[in-house]
Amino acid sequence: MAEVGELQNAALKRKEKLEAMKAKRLKRDENTSQQNNENDETEKLPRPIFRSYQPMDDNLKENALTKTEPGKVEEKIQDQLEAANVKTVVEDVDLINLAPRKPDWDLKRDVAKRFEKLERRTQRAIAQLIRDRLKGCSDNLLDAVNASDALARADEDVEEND
Template sequence: MEKPVGSLQEQALKRKERLKALRDRQLQVSVIMNVISLRGNAHEESQELKLRNYMPEDEELKERRVPKAKPASVEDKVKDQLEAANPEPVIEEVDLANLAPRKPDWDLKRDVAKKLEKLERRTQKAIAELIRERLKGSEEELAGAVGAVGVEEGDSD
């Protein structure tokens, strides 16, 4: 039993249509799965989809589109750079002591300065004490001299 050639061609065409329909269904299923996975990933921040250059047709994907970036103003950038380049006002007064090189023993003098202050106070106290003692001694001598002068004047009367 041989089948006519026309019926074989018809069967081949039917088979091709079934295969095409099967491929179309598989493609639709994969697209649906992608959309579902995109929606599922919308909740995950680590894999969030950001569309910068792509214009999607799906309404939910349009929400993910990143707005176009506006270029920064060139005038503002140049103005900021010019302000940053302006030098700070130079100090007009210059202390020559700060410019002069330090002597080799400056650090020793710095370390001994506190001790010298204490010694200076003690020295001033000692000098004041010596002056007071001399004044007391000179007052006694002066009192004695005044008393002696008074005695001599009293004798002459």
């Protein structure tokens, strides 16, 4: 039971502190607002600017903007029309860049280095096979050389037909 009374007393003390803080803040706000009011009185108020309204009062007519006449657009339009009439020379356009590319051009570009490696390895393997064939048929060397020449010619013919 004693604890409940202590909690209530602590709550009352907190409320009093909060009220004191609020009063202090309000007093400070009042002081600053009074200072601002004094400063506002000494400062000039902003003047209104009348863009589309013509005031009746002579004092306010000073704040009205003068009417401006629109600029002449004919000259600008004429310049743009003349610029549009300039004929472009077809020789300046590179027709190779305008031609559409094959759909797989990017794949070929990316794989080209790997194909070069494979081509070198393929040539080495073919040369090794020929050497092995020549070693196996050492007694009939002339037939082996002729056979390898015939294979080379056949490969050239196939490449030319492609």
